[in-house]
Amino acid sequence: MNNNLNKYIRPEVFPTPFCRGCGHGILMGSILRAIDELKLDIDQMVFVSGIGCAAWIPSPHFAADTLHTTHGRPVAFATGIKLFNPKLKVVVISGDGDLSAIGGNHLIHAARRNIDLTVICANNNIYGMTGGQMAPTTPTGARVSTAPDGSTEPAFDLCKLVWGAGSESDSYIARTTVFHARELIKYIKKALTHQGFSFLEAVSPCFTQFGRRNQAETPARMILDLKKMSVRAKKADELFKFKEKRKILIGEFK
Amino acid sequence: MKVFLQGNEACVQGALKAGCQFYAGYPITPSSEIMEKMVRVLPEHQGVFVQMEDEIGSIAAMIGAVWAGAKAMTATSGPGLALMLENIGYAIMTETPCVIVDVQRAGPSTGQATKPASGDVMTARWGAPGDYESIALSPWSVQEMYEFTIRAFNLAETYRMPVFLLADEAVAHLKEKVGLKKNINIVQRAKKSEQPPFGETAGNLPTSMPAFGQGRKISVTGSTHDEWGYRRTQVPAAHEKLVNRFCNKIRKNVEQIVEWETYEDQDAEILIVAYGFTARSALAAVRLARAKGEKVGLLRLKTLWPFPEKVFSGIGPKVKKIVVPEMNQGQIVLEVSRFYRGSVIYYNKTNGQVITPQEILDCIM
């Protein structure tokens, strides 16, 4: 860990609760690096999260004002904070289940309002914390504890969802993976400095719940596989044309 | 200053007087006039209004704004209250001061959207899962819609918790003269404090409410936490201490919170116990009964929660029976029976119509 980042972390929180191979730790480090590189005053930031492993990225780790809320609701809480004190930089960090299943309504309405929030979604395609149940992001065919023979449902593309909800506004929408750490930091910086709604999907593998059920060899392999699975979008509108199964389209879409 | 106002409008006047600076809501009859008034007046008072996508979002945004430093409120009715319950629990757990106005209509579910009821009394007490004590005020007039809203804000600040204004459609849509107060005590939040954000001070009261953006690095969570807000979900004593504190801040201060009043009770042999709009009919019934020479009195509850247990355990032998008329199938009467050992008679009406004086008279004579 970069010593420079220690000042952003509550000393009493180590060791972190994340499992081996969990991408959430890389995402956590990337967010702190982005804040550090931008020289943001962390005392003027508020980190809001829902419930799930991803929600633990800011709370308890970040030495900052953190609001660890209820499952699915962080975007709505963040809306109240931002509206009342627009000087605060309000960042939501939460999971795919939290933001797109139970909290999907708040996400689309925040995108529609184009409210000046940064939403970072740690997408592990599963409900990690509660034992590997199906999420709206679980790929069709993937095995999860609530679809042991493979999910038969289609999955959300979160960037498309947010794009559709806020298509009239000039929000920022991007997706990358924790394998692409430099790019991840770059996108986080863009999201944090964007005026208006910004949504960043960070694909972050869960070996414990997803990998073991779906023939991943090792936690490290799962992270390396992200490189093979990723396809870079050369133009933003590829978001709407991309059809490849089991691949991840990465890039900036708005 | 006297003005002619509707109950819901008086509630807005009270909120402004108490320093409300944030309102988040979702439209629902019979509470909508509150948000329609708020959207106009809040900006004039440097406040912020937002219409959210549902009541879950409304209460979440309200709690967020409170942590950003606002005094805040939301208003709803039964179906919306049902959606708010999870985050009511969150407000209790995080000791977030806020005011929730529930203009009760006849339920369950969509029920009779435009008709009065008192069906949410127990929801205000027990609706959110888990252990805690609750504060709920019950106005019987437009004047009290104004005054109790102010009091709800003050109680929310003192005890750092959500406080319910449990109105009903009849009081909320009533129009009456209201005396707006000039000098009224408003509990202000400490500007900045170094106390632990979730600690206890003298008199079982919580430490002062902090705000984000002051460099305090506050950790707020709905999980079990210690006085600094750090998660302590695996420590039995931490959870016990927290829950005891939520209960004791109310239980040890019941005398400061509960309010009631009596009419013609000195020689009363029959005591009517009523609250909200129903208490108006009960008072009329007392007058009718007295005119016939019957010794009937009224005990009107202004606060429903915490329940004034001592008042009921202290009722002397002169009283032969207590009559509890309610616009529900019997909610406060359960509490009355728990603490008053004599004869208790129910009178319940759940057809969306208010209880008339004659109906109360019929069941005491």
Ligand SMILES: Cc1ncc(C[n+]2csc(CCOP(=O)(O)OP(=O)(O)O)c2C)c(N)n1
């Ligand atoms: C209202 C409610 N329903 C269900 C839960 C249980 N629950 C806790 S975390 C979680 C899923 C979290 O998944 P995700 O947001 O994807 O985060 P991850 O753990 O995968 O990072 C669920 C269902 C809850 N806490 N609250």
Ligand SMILES: [Mg+2]
């Ligand atoms: Mg997940």
